[in-house]
Amino acid sequence: MDPVVPGQPAAPGWMLIDLGSAMVAVVERDALGTSARVAVWPPYQLARVLAVVDAELTLLDRQASRFREDSEISAIHRSAAGVHRVSEGLAEAIAVALSAARWTGGLVDPTVGGALESLGYDRDFAVVPQSGDAPLVLTAVPGWQSVQLDGRRLSLPVGSRLDLGATAKGLGADRTASAAAAAMAGGGILVSLGGDIAVAGEAPDGGWPVLVADEQEPASTRHARPRPGGPGVDRAPAQVVRLSAGALATSSVVSRRWRRGGRTLHHIVDPRTGLPATGPWRTVSVAATTCAEANAASAAAIVAGDQAEAWLAAQGLPARLVAHGGRVRLVAGWPEADGGLVEPPAACRMTAGPKGLGMTQAGPRGPADGRGLGGPGEARPA
Amino acid sequence: MDHEDEERPGWVRLPGYDDDAYPHGTARARGIRRTRRASNWTVAALIAGVAAATGYFAHHPPAAAPATSSVTGVPGGTAAGPHKPTLNTPVTTSGGSGVTVSTGPGGVKTVTYRDN
Numbered sequence: 001m002d003p004v005v006p007g008q009p010a011a012p013g014w015m016l017i018d019l020g021s022a023m024v025a026v027v028e029r030d031a032l033g034t035s036a037r038v039a040v041w042p043p044y045q046l047a048r049v050l051a052v053v054d055a056e057l058t059l060l061d062r063q064a065s066r067f068r069e070d071s072e073i074s075a076i077h078r079s080a081a082g083v084h085r086v087s088e089g090l091a092e093a094i095a096v097a098l099s100a101a102r103w104t105g106g107l108v109d110p111t112v113g114g115a116l117e118s119l120g121y122d123r124d125f126a127v128v129p130q131s132g133d134a135p136l137v138l139t140a141v142p143g144w145q146s147v148q149l150d151g152r153r154l155s156l157p158v159g160s161r162l163d164l165g166a167t168a169k170g171l172g173a174d175r176t177a178s179a180a181a182a183a184m185a186g187g188g189i190l191v192s193l194g195g196d197i198a199v200a201g202e203a204p205d206g207g208w209p210v211l212v213a214d215e216q217e218p219a220s221t222r223h224a225r226p227r228p229g230g231p232g233v234d235r236a237p238a239q240v241v242r243l244s245a246g247a248l249a250t251s252s253v254v255s256r257r258w259r260r261g262g263r264t265l266h267h268i269v270d271p272r273t274g275l276p277a278t279g280p281w282r283t284v285s286v287a288a289t290t291c292a293e294a295n296a297a298s299a300a301a302i303v304a305g306d307q308a309e310a311w312l313a314a315q316g317l318p319a320r321l322v323a324h325g326g327r328v329r330l331v332a333g334w335p336e337a338d339g340g341l342v343e344p345p346a347a348c349r350m351t352a353g354p355k356g357l358g359m360t361q362a363g364p365r366g367p368a369d370g371r372g373l374g375g376p377g378e379a380r381p382a
Numbered sequence: 383m384d385h386e387d388e389e390r391p392g393w394v395r396l397p398g399y400d401d402d403a404y405p406h407g408t409a410r411a412r413g414i415r416r417t418r419r420a421s422n423w424t425v426a427a428l429i430a431g432v433a434a435a436t437g438y439f440a441h442h443p444p445a446a447a448p449a450t451s452s453v454t455g456v457p458g459g460t461a462a463g464p465h466k467p468t469l470n471t472p473v474t475t476s477g478g479s480g481v482t483v484s485t486g487p488g489g490v491k492t493v494t495y496r497d498n
Binding site for chain 1: 466467468469470471472473474475476
């Protein structure tokens with residue numbers, strides 16, 4: 001059996017990352033338009049874990065990627081029908097997205113796909129023209145209530161475009177970590193999809209150390225640094241936290257930016273306006289029971305703006321919010337100290353039932369329709 | 383045994399069998415009893431040992447056999463159990479979805495920032 005050589009393939013497509021510890025194996029590859037990173041202990045279980053991870057990521061990509069012509073969701077978008085029978089996997093992904101929309105009062109909404117495409121984010125981000133002369137085109141967001149899911153039967157207005165970006169990577173991390181842990185004989189695993197992280201099994205002593213930063217950086221970098229060649233930005237210092245259970249996700253408007261019609265745009269669209277969110281927060285990190293929940297909460301907080309802190313506190317979700325000026329706010333027990341343990345709540349806050357938090361009763365409509373976060377258990381009328 | 387001291391056809395008493403220093407049958411009987419006592423203690427010890435081992439493994443499952451893997455040569459690849467690793471270096475970064483980090487040949491990482 002071959003020894004591990006850092007920097008060499010650990011499995012097809014995966015590169016081993018050397019963290020200076022032989023007690024854990026860390027690997028990385030490109031996936032889902034970003035990078036997937038997996039950490040496993042004990043390391044000899046890596047091969048069986050990666051087989052599971054590869055299978056889960058491939059499944060999710062074929063189900064939910066709007067950038068793959070052969071994905072299930074692309075086939076739905078091309079279809080002239082309004083009713084579709086979808087796979088169990090896609091049904092789950094859409095159900096989670098709808099739960100997130102209900103929970104956040106529609107501030108994350110899977111029907112923003114058309115708006116994102118109009119803004120120019122119509123292909124894998126790696127090939128989105130960053131400096132386009134094309135005019136800025138706005139498209140109203142139909143609203144998540146226009147989507148009906150009954151088991152595997154999906155009803156979607158013809159022409160509506162789904163984007164599951166606010167929950168799909170989180171769901172993918174949850175699925176992957178859970179499936180991999182089930183295949184392991186003890187030990188633990190961390191799965192990060194573009195910085196949306198789920199852990200399963202037993203964590204290392206003291207938890208998995210994770211760097212929380214404005215931007216994705218190599219994990220060995222302890223503190224944020226100026227962007228190469230970029231303009232000066234007042235950066236909040238990065239922070240190392242430890243995660244023993246649950247999940248952690250970060251949403252940021254600092255990355256995935258491009259230009260249209262003389263404006264700089266980013267990928268977190270406010271469903272109320274069809275435009276990129278303009279709140280005070282540039283980066284929000286949230287710890288939650290599941291990564292789908294953390295993912296939805298962090299994106300919703302960016303959109304919610306001034307209401308975000310109170311809502312996250314009411315949900316009991318530990319969070320770290322970085323304002324555009326670099327000011328950092330910590331909520332609901334997020335550790336102040338570097339290396340502190342971040343402890344997600346034991347139970348999910350995002351419920352699939354009809355009484356989700358902040359739920360609105362409004363139907364599909366244009367901007368400024370009253371969508372927004374409510375308090376715990378509060379239903380907001382239109 | 384009930385017939386230890388009986389004469390049997392073809393058997394010959396060992397010299398000194400009837401000596402006063404060694405009462406009739408004593409040496410042989412003592413040896414057998416000593417052996418019996420030793421056997422009893424051995425059996426008791428074995429039973430105690432098996433019980434102790436059973437109890438130990440009930441609480442400390444033995445290591446699972448390593449799967450065939452390209453990384454089985456990693457030192458410190460202990461089985462799950464009481465020896466959790468302690469990590470001080472962050473294993474990953476949570477920094478907002480979207481920045482593509484590519485790892486090329488030789489482990490060279492290319493971090494692509496998209497914020498112009």
